[in-house]
Amino acid sequence: MEGCLELIHRVPGATPQLDALEERTLIRQAQRGDRAAFEQLVRLHEGGVLRLALQMVRSEEEAKDIYQEAFLKIYRSLGRFRFESRFSTWMYRVVMNVCLDHLRRAGTRREVQAPESEPGQAEFFHTLPEERPALNPERALQGREVQRRIQAALTRLSPRERLVFELKHYQGMKLRAIGDYCGTSEQTAKNCLFRATQKLRLELKEIA
C-alpha cells in the first residue's frame, strides 16, 4: 500500500510513521482496550483512508462515513489480528470492504452528478482583472465537462472494478498488492483492471 501510505504525511495533523516494533506495541496496547493507543493507530493511517474514500465517493460526508465505519470495524475486530500479515494490509482489507459496500449502495442511488466544486475558489473582490488575466471560463467549462464525463464513466464500473482501477491508476499500487488489500488474488485484480480499462476506453472515446 505504498501508494496510500506515502501520502499520509501530507495530511495536516497526521502522526509520523512508526517503526515495526513501535507499531506492534501500539497494536498490543489497543488490543488490550487502550483507547489512546488505538487513536494513535488511527492517526497513522487516517490520511490514506480518507484520501481513498474521497476518491471513491462524491461527497465529503460520505468519505467521513467510510472513515468512521472502517475504523469502527477495525476497532471491533482488532482482537482478531494475529500479526500474520502487516497491520496495514489487514486494516486496508477492512477499508476496501467498507468502500465496496458504499459503492454498491451508491449504485442503487442516483448516479452521474457533477463532481463537487473544489474549495478555494476566488472571491469577487479579490479578483480584479489585472490580477487574473489568464482566467478563461470557456477553458474552465471544457475542463468541467471532461471531469463530468470522467466521473460518469467511473460510476459505470462495477464497485470492484472501480476500486481496483482507483488503486492502480490513481494510487499507483501493484496488482499483487491490490489483490492482498482486497482479499483476493492478483489474477482477479488483473481481470478487474482489464475490464475497467475496456469500459473506460469506450466511455471516454469521444474525448480521448
Place this chain on the structure above:
Amino acid sequence: MNCKTVEDKLTFYLYDELEAGERAAVAAHLEACAACAAAARELERMRAVLDQRPRREPSPELLVRSREALDEALDREAESWRALVRSWFIVPPGVSALRATAALTILVLGFSLGWTLRTRVPAAATGNGSGQAPWVGSDLSNLRISGVSQVAPDPQTRAVRITLDAQRRVVLEGSFDDPRIRQVLLYAMKNYDNPGIRRDTLEVLGQSGNNPTVREALLYALRRDPNPGVRLEAAEALQALDWGPDVRQALLDVLREDQNAGVRVAAVNVLVEHADENVLPVLEQMAAGDPDTYVRLTCARALRERAREDF
C-alpha cells in the same frame, strides 16, 4: 507474439504489470505493428484524460469532523458495553468522550467560517473615493493615466499644474444585498469584457436572492453572454431562484439552441428538477435528436429517473 495476445496485454504493458520478458516482447511487437501501436496510443490517451481528474485532498476540517464522528462512535461503542456490564454488575459509569477534539473542531470550523465570510461584512464602504479631486502628492502608482489634457508650468515658482484623466482603483466591500454593490455587479455583468469577472459576478448575483433585477440579469447572461462558461454559471445560478415560466422558457431555449453541449447539459440538470408537461416533451426531443451524445444520454437518463420517481 501475435496481435491478439498483444491486445490482451496492452493494458498491463502500459500499467507496468508485465514480466521483463513479456514486456520486451510487447514492445518489439509495437515497434513492428502499426495497428497495435495505434491501439496503444489510444489507451495512452485515455489514461491521460483520466489523469485530468483532480486528486482530492482531505481538508483539515474534514479530518477533524471525521475524527470527531469516530470518537463519538467509539464512545457509543464503549457506552453500550458499559451499560451491559453495569446492568449485571452495577459498575459506575465511566469517563465520557475526548472533548478536546470537539473543541478543535469548533476552532477550525469557526476559523473557516470567519475566513469565508470576511469579505461579506454587512456595511458597505468605499475606499479611495471615485470623485474628481485633484491629485496632490498621493501615490502615483495607484493611478492609471489614460490622457493628459493640459500642462501649465509657472517658470517663476517652478511649479507645474497638470490636468490629466486617470483611472484609480477603487475597492468596494459590502453585503450581497447592498443596492450599490448590486448595481456595480449588474453593470459588470453586462458590460465588462473579462469573462472571468463576469462569471464571478454571476456567482455573487446568484446568491443575492430573488431580486427582479438580478433575475433579469441572470436570464440575460444565460441567453446572451458570448462565453459558454458564463452561460453555464448563469444556468446553475438560476437553480437558486424561484421557479417560473420565464426561467423555464430561457432554459428550454438554451437546451434547444445553445451551441455548447456543456451549457445544454447544465440546462437539462436544472430542467429535470422541474420537469412538467412543458419540459418533458423537449427532453424527449433532445434525448433523440441532440447532436451531442452526452446531452442525449443526460436527457435520456433524466427521463428515466423522472419515470422512476413518478412510479
